[in-house]
Amino acid sequence: MSESAFTVRGHGVHSVFEESVRAVDHMPDFTRVSGMRAYRRDVILHVHTMGPFAVARMLAHRGPKLISAHVTPETLAGSIRGSHLVHGLVRRYMRAVFDMADLVLSVSKATTAELEELGVRGPILPMSNAIDERRIQPLLDRRAELRQGYGWDDRPVVLGVGQIQPRKGVEEFVACARSLPHLRFVWVGGMQFGMLSDAREDLTRLRAEAPSNVTFTGLVPREEVFAYCAAADVFFLPSKHETFGLATLEAATAALPLVLTDLPCYQEWLKDAYLHAGTVPEYVTVLRGLEDPSARSRWGALASRTAVRYDSRMLADGLREAYLLAAARHRP
Numbered sequence: 001m002s003e004s005a006f007t008v009r010g011h012g013v014h015s016v017f018e019e020s021v022r023a024v025d026h027m028p029d030f031t032r033v034s035g036m037r038a039y040r041r042d043v044i045l046h047v048h049t050m051g052p053f054a055v056a057r058m059l060a061h062r063g064p065k066l067i068s069a070h071v072t073p074e075t076l077a078g079s080i081r082g083s084h085l086v087h088g089l090v091r092r093y094m095r096a097v098f099d100m101a102d103l104v105l106s107v108s109k110a111t112t113a114e115l116e117e118l119g120v121r122g123p124i125l126p127m128s129n130a131i132d133e134r135r136i137q138p139l140l141d142r143r144a145e146l147r148q149g150y151g152w153d154d155r156p157v158v159l160g161v162g163q164i165q166p167r168k169g170v171e172e173f174v175a176c177a178r179s180l181p182h183l184r185f186v187w188v189g190g191m192q193f194g195m196l197s198d199a200r201e202d203l204t205r206l207r208a209e210a211p212s213n214v215t216f217t218g219l220v221p222r223e224e225v226f227a228y229c230a231a232a233d234v235f236f237l238p239s240k241h242e243t244f245g246l247a248t249l250e251a252a253t254a255a256l257p258l259v260l261t262d263l264p265c266y267q268e269w270l271k272d273a274y275l276h277a278g279t280v281p282e283y284v285t286v287l288r289g290l291e292d293p294s295a296r297s298r299w300g301a302l303a304s305r306t307a308v309r310y311d312s313r314m315l316a317d318g319l320r321e322a323y324l325l326a327a328a329r330h331r332p
Contacts, residue, residue, distance in 0.1 A: 001049075004017060007051075016068065026316065046322075050067075058101070065102055066326040067105070070243060071243070104120060104124045106126050110264035131249055132311070139227055140255070146230055146231035156234060156296075158236045161251070168238075172280055186228065189219065225247075230254050234257050235248065239261055260276050
């Protein structure tokens with residue numbers, strides 16, 4: 001279950017939840033159940049969020065249960081307004097929720113380190129995010145059609161995907177666009193948390209005053225995000241914290257060259273398949289280098305070859321291992 005199914009969507013947690021549901025539905029040895037059947041002792045509960053409904057569901061469940069650690073206390077910094085004021089309370093709450101599960105799934109070594117520092121007592125199983133590549137790859141053959149539909153000319157398109165919040169590096173994205181007026185910059189995503197979004201007023205002003213070569217699409221369906229990835233030329237996300245980076249994996253699956261902050265989670269699964277920087281001038285230099293089509297092709301191929309390891313088969317295999325382990329560890 002994920003509370004994003006009936007609350008706020010358009011973020012990575014909901015995307016991973018959708019991918020997991022699709023994977024389970026294609027697994028011949030598991031059956032997804034709902035209603036009163038879902039409360040039986042032989043049913044495995046997999047939770048993706050940590051809100052009150054998820055906690056109540058975990059308390060009521062009599063069978064094995066596991067939770068995916070998509071969010072840590074550090075994730076809220078630069079995401080939710082005033083999160084620093086309740087940081088200690090958030091830490092205690094998250095630790096308690098994680099400890100309710102028979103198994104905690106960690107999407108990266110960096111996340112595992114955060115969970116251990118948080119004091120989570122239960123077993124932690126490393127399990128990287130993965131996506132169904134079959135939802136993106138067919139769109140690559142429609143690249144020219146998609147670009148025409150968006151009204152794009154031959155200028156290279158630099159794509160960013162994520163919520164509009166300080167943590168995602170939106171300000172740096174716009175600053176780079178000001179320095180590169182001959183390129184087109186497109187940011188896909190909105191302020192899903194409304195009045196709770198951190199720096200809401202500043203970021204609203206940033207969008208309003210952005211240069212003419214920047215487009216903010218707002219929140220769009222996930223299939224449309226895939227289409228933007230297939231049509232763009234470069235993926236650029238100067239995010240300050242990620243647990244894994246699902247949007248980055250989607251861009252890599254679309255064979256886009258990746259320009260990112262050098263975060264520990266990227267070092268783990270991307271290795272040398274991305275370009276990185278840390279300041280606006282450095283990002284500008286990297287993006288200028290990708291104006292060369294051959295450079296884009298080379299870095300896009302590296303990203304694509306890396307993404308292959310995080311496909312639908314890997315997701316199904318990982319979930320199967322996790323569910324069987326949670327069932328084995330469960331003590332009624």
